[in-house]
Amino acid sequence: MSTPGETLATADADPKSSLLQRLTRLAQDHWRTLVLFVPFAWLLIFFLAPFFIVLKISMAETTVASPPFTPMIQWVDEGIMHIRVVVDNFAYLWEDDLYVDTYLNSLKISVTSTILCLLLGYPIAYAIARSSHTTKHILLMLIILPFWTSFLLRVYAWMGLLADQGTINDLLIALGLIDEPIRMLYNTFAVYVGIVYTYVPFMILPLYANMEKLDWELLEAAADLGAKPTTTFFTVTLPMTVPGIVAGSLLVFIPATGEYVIPDLLGGGNVLMIGRVLYNEFNANVDWPVASAVAIALLLLLVLPMMLYQHIQAKEAQGS
Amino acid sequence: MVNAAEYEDRPWLDPEAEPFIKVQSVSKQFGDFTAVDSVDLEIYKGELFCLLGGSGCGKSTLLRMLAGFETPSSGSILIDGVNMNDVPPYERPVNMMFQSYALFPHMSVEKNVGYGLRRDGVAVSEIEQRVQEMLAMVELSQFAKRKPHQLSGGQKQRVALARALVKQPKVLLLDEPLGALDKRLREQTQYELMNIQEQLGVTFVVVTHDQEEAMTLSTRIAVMDTGRFQQIGTPTEIYEFPNSRLVANFIGNANMFEGRVVENGQDHVIVESRHPECNFYVDHGMSIAEGSKVWVALRPEKVMISKQQTADGNTNTVKGMVHDIGYLGGTSTYRVKVGDEHLVEITSPNQLRPKDGNPPIDWDEEVYLSWEPSSSVVLVK
Ligand SMILES: Nc1ncnc2c1ncn2[C@@H]1O[C@H](COP(=O)(O)OP(=O)(O)O)[C@@H](O)[C@H]1O
Ligand SMILES: [Mg+2]
Numbered sequence: 001m002s003t004p005g006e007t008l009a010t011a012d013a014d015p016k017s018s019l020l021q022r023l024t025r026l027a028q029d030h031w032r033t034l035v036l037f038v039p040f041a042w043l044l045i046f047f048l049a050p051f052f053i054v055l056k057i058s059m060a061e062t063t064v065a066s067p068p069f070t071p072m073i074q075w076v077d078e079g080i081m082h083i084r085v086v087v088d089n090f091a092y093l094w095e096d097d098l099y100v101d102t103y104l105n106s107l108k109i110s111v112t113s114t115i116l117c118l119l120l121g122y123p124i125a126y127a128i129a130r131s132s133h134t135t136k137h138i139l140l141m142l143i144i145l146p147f148w149t150s151f152l153l154r155v156y157a158w159m160g161l162l163a164d165q166g167t168i169n170d171l172l173i174a175l176g177l178i179d180e181p182i183r184m185l186y187n188t189f190a191v192y193v194g195i196v197y198t199y200v201p202f203m204i205l206p207l208y209a210n211m212e213k214l215d216w217e218l219l220e221a222a223a224d225l226g227a228k229p230t231t232t233f234f235t236v237t238l239p240m241t242v243p244g245i246v247a248g249s250l251l252v253f254i255p256a257t258g259e260y261v262i263p264d265l266l267g268g269g270n271v272l273m274i275g276r277v278l279y280n281e282f283n284a285n286v287d288w289p290v291a292s293a294v295a296i297a298l299l300l301l302l303v304l305p306m307m308l309y310q311h312i313q314a315k316e317a318q319g320s
Numbered sequence: 321m322v323n324a325a326e327y328e329d330r331p332w333l334d335p336e337a338e339p340f341i342k343v344q345s346v347s348k349q350f351g352d353f354t355a356v357d358s359v360d361l362e363i364y365k366g367e368l369f370c371l372l373g374g375s376g377c378g379k380s381t382l383l384r385m386l387a388g389f390e391t392p393s394s395g396s397i398l399i400d401g402v403n404m405n406d407v408p409p410y411e412r413p414v415n416m417m418f419q420s421y422a423l424f425p426h427m428s429v430e431k432n433v434g435y436g437l438r439r440d441g442v443a444v445s446e447i448e449q450r451v452q453e454m455l456a457m458v459e460l461s462q463f464a465k466r467k468p469h470q471l472s473g474g475q476k477q478r479v480a481l482a483r484a485l486v487k488q489p490k491v492l493l494l495d496e497p498l499g500a501l502d503k504r505l506r507e508q509t510q511y512e513l514m515n516i517q518e519q520l521g522v523t524f525v526v527v528t529h530d531q532e533e534a535m536t537l538s539t540r541i542a543v544m545d546t547g548r549f550q551q552i553g554t555p556t557e558i559y560e561f562p563n564s565r566l567v568a569n570f571i572g573n574a575n576m577f578e579g580r581v582v583e584n585g586q587d588h589v590i591v592e593s594r595h596p597e598c599n600f601y602v603d604h605g606m607s608i609a610e611g612s613k614v615w616v617a618l619r620p621e622k623v624m625i626s627k628q629q630t631a632d633g634n635t636n637t638v639k640g641m642v643h644d645i646g647y648l649g650g651t652s653t654y655r656v657k658v659g660d661e662h663l664v665e666i667t668s669p670n671q672l673r674p675k676d677g678n679p680p681i682d683w684d685e686e687v688y689l690s691w692e693p694s695s696s697v698v699l700v701k
Contacts, residue, residue: 220389221422223409225436225487235435239426 051299058292059085069288089293099277099294103301106274109188109263110256113195114203117252118245120196121203125244126237128204129211140208143201155194155265162190162266186268194262199255203248210244246309254302274298330554331364332540338401340365340523341386341491346395348381355381357547358395368517368524370534373544374570379527380419382544383493386525387416400490410439415489419496421480423468429479430455430464436487454482457516474505481513485520494526498533510536531571535559543567564701565615574617575664581608581698589698590635591616596658599635603693608700615699620667622695625654625681629688637690640664642683652679656687664689 027034060069061084074082093099128139146154161167162184169181184190218240222232260275267273274294281291327334339362348356355378363369371379384390385397388409397404404412415436423432430451437447455461458478468476477497484492497513498506514537517524528534534541535555543550543558543566551563562568565576579593579600589608591600593616600616608614624630630637643663644655647670654666666689672680681687 215420215422217418217420217422218424220387220409221416221418221424222435223389224387224414224416225483226410226439227435228410231439236424 054292054295057288058089058296059087060289061086061088062287062289067288068286086289089289090297092290093293093297098272099297102272102274102277103297105272106257107301109191109195109271109273110253110259113192113199113256114249114253116192116196117200117203118249121200121207121248122241122245124200125204125207125211128208129214130216143204146201151198152261154198155261158190158194158197158266159185162193185266186270188267188271190266191263191271191273194266195256195259198262199252202251202255206247206251207241207244210241210247214240250306257302258298329539331367332362337364339363340367340400341525342398343382343386344396344398346382346385346392346397348378348385348390349393354547356385356392359547359549361542361549361552363523363525365523366521367539368514368526368537370538370541371525371527371544372531372534372541372570373529375529377544378547379529379544380495383416383495383525383527386491387414387493388412413489414491414493415484415487416493417480417484417495417497419499421468421476421500423476423479423483425468428465428467429460429471432468432479433483433486435483440487450486454486458482473500473502474509477501477509481516485516485522488520489522491523491525494524496527496529498530499528506533513537535571543570545570559619561697562617562699565617565699568617568697568699573620573665575620575623577616577618579614579616581610581612581614584608584610588693591698595662596638596640596664598638600696600698601635601693602696602698606698608698612700616696617699618664618691618696620653620665623664623666623668623689623691625656625666625668626688626690627681627685630690636693637688638664639686639688642681642685642687645679645681645683647679654681654687656689658689 056072057069060072062068063070070084070086072084074084076082124143128136128143131139159166163169164181164183164185166185168184169178172178173181184193214237218236219232222236223229227235258275258278259273260279263271263273263276264279278291278294278298281287281294285291327337331337332339341361341363343359343361345358345360346356347354347358357378359382371382373379381390385392386399386404388404388407392405399413424435427435433454434447434451437450442450451464452461455464458481460475460478460482463471463475463479468479471479477500481497484494494513498509501509510533513524526534526537528537538555540552540554541558542552545566551558551567553561558567558571562571562574568574568576577591577593577598577600578595579591581589582592582599583590584607588601588603589606591602591614593600602616629639638658640656640658642654643657644653646653646655649670651667651669654668655663656666658664674680
């Protein structure tokens with residue numbers, strides 16, 4: 001394989017080759033690198049760089065200034081560089097019960113929502129995957145259709161449905177099933193409704209993609225060997241759809257944990273989730289360093305289990 | 321006196337034998353398409369029965385109805401005297417070997433083979449023993465811990481066979497069991513299948529589109545076309561006495577001559593043909609009204625080719641010119657032009673070595689073709 005240096009050197013040796021030719025040659029020799037470079041650069045610029053900025057802010061202190069935190073590197077006179085790294089913010093998160101409780105509550109809500117999405121999404125995905133070609137496309141379309149309207153609008157619609165004088169309560173009272181409105185808005189129930197409603201397509205789609213590729217003859221083979229439908233489900237279908245379950249669960253669990261809009265609008269002030277705390281620290285308290293520390297802690301909370309899972313999977317793949 | 325041993329290998333001839341599988345005027349419709357068209361079939365214990373037919377003729381559909389994956393639109397299926405119409409696949413005394421093998425990709429070879437036994441609640445130690453025995457039989461013992469994706473096509477096929485046989489089913493259904501294997505492996509596996517079938521005495525119902533495979537394997541063959549059976553019989557019966565042009569052409573090659581019955585004798589018929597101009601004297605003639613239009617089928621290997629005229633007249637002999645020679649080593653295939661355009665195919669063993677580089681019969685030579693009165697078959701459809 002030639003190095004870029006060599007390529008340039010040979011190109012230079014030929015005075016007739018134009019700049020364009022040289023560039024084409026370079027691209028041909030290194031197209032693999034180029035192709036990989038684009039997503040790599042994307043992640044570098046839009047993920048890694050902001051991450052380090054946030055990390056830097058999380059290790060600063062608040063001041064009344066713009067931006068409202070102390071710089072990490074300061075030039076004291078006569079060329080002496082002064083680096084300040086403060087870990088107090090993280091200690092503060094750990095010591096204050098509010099943050100720990102909020103993290104735990106967020107996890108509880110997102111884990112429960114993920115399970116609810118799975119229970120709801122699995123049969124739906126299964127039904128879509130097993131339906132005929134035309135029905136399949138209509139059903140998939142219906143799953144994706146809500147994305148055409150604004151997410152915020154759909155959450156507001158739920159407020160209209162769940163409120164004390166909302167559609168559902170009005171209907172139940174009109175039918176004479178209840179005398180007083182049931183409290184459905186501004187509590188944990190409303191948050192669950194909102195999260196499950198919003199994220200269930202993210203469960204259905206990867207599950208569907210997984211089941212679509214499933215060899216249905218395997219289910220016949222299981223039945224042929226004496227497995228009743230439930231046994232077939234637990235011994236064949238479920239194990240074969242684990243990749244879809246994992247993908248769908250991650251797609252629901254991760255954004256649900258950091259969810260801000262749904263707990264804010266549907267939960268009112270009553271449901272504490274980490275996304276709202278983060279918002280408050282930034283805007284109400286103008287404490288950027290603590291807000292950043294909250295964000296970093298959240299990231300670690302989400303990324304570490306994922307990395308662990310990937311590590312185990314890679315090991316398993318190697319083992320077999 | 322009827323002797324049971326007399327019918328041992330041919331139970332279908334025994335008037336007292338009770339068929340093990342009875343298919344009674346079974347049809348299967350998909351929408352308004354009829355995949356299987358009111359077929360009747362009786363298969364006896366210990367048979368190796370082949371359903372033979374071209375792609376899309378409904379073989380798999382019939383097999384899947386036996387397994388219980390499709391329900392007949394009408395008619396009924398009896399296995400061992402029990403009507404199977406309302407019996408789900410997991411309660412039928414049959415096992416199937418799938419065309420794609422359908423091995424569970426997330427289970428090792430031994431887990432795959434043991435799957436059916438675990439469903440039946442067989443004791444763990446017994447499962448282990450039976451799986452080991454079965455793997456030993458298909459020579460896969462050292463692959464017990466592998467996953468299906470780590471096996472070759474032939475090995476997968478043997479795992480699928482072991483998995484279906486380990487439950488000791490009364491009937492084993494095999495859908496194109498050798499279809500995915502290359503030619504050599506297929507031939508070798510054919511004999512293995514026959515040995516296993518003989519050893520275990522299980523009734524095999526095999527679906528195939530390969531006529532050679534059907535001929536080699538089966539006790540009897542049902543030739544299927546567009547959802548119906550054209551003929552059911554032993555390989556010899558089907559090859560030597562096809563009942564229609566379709567069967568004659570599907571199984572092996574046949575020269576087909578159109579003609580008219582000119583004499584309907586006691587033990588023979590004479591058919592007059594215009595292309596080529598010749599009379600066929602067929603001595604195992606069925607009784608066919610004089611004047612009716614028939615076809616005479618003549619297998620290429622039943623025709624003798626010679627440079628000398630061996631018989632007088634034009635009964636069972638024609639004169640022609642060698643148009644084409646295909647030298648196959650052991651045999652040669654001649655295409656002889658008879659009359660203006662009609663080509664007759666002849667296969668003949670190469671008993672003599674070519675002398676001085678000249679084959680005994682050469683291109684463009686005049687030859688005489690002749691055949692025995694018993695060699696041709698008269699077909700009415
Ligand atoms: N589930 C089904 N729905 C509609 N048509 C089917 C179905 N299964 C089979 N067919 C049709 O029935 C015919 C026979 O199919 P099959 O039994 O699989 O043929 P083969 O003899 O090749 O095994 C084919 O034309 C096929 O298209
Ligand atoms: Mg088929």
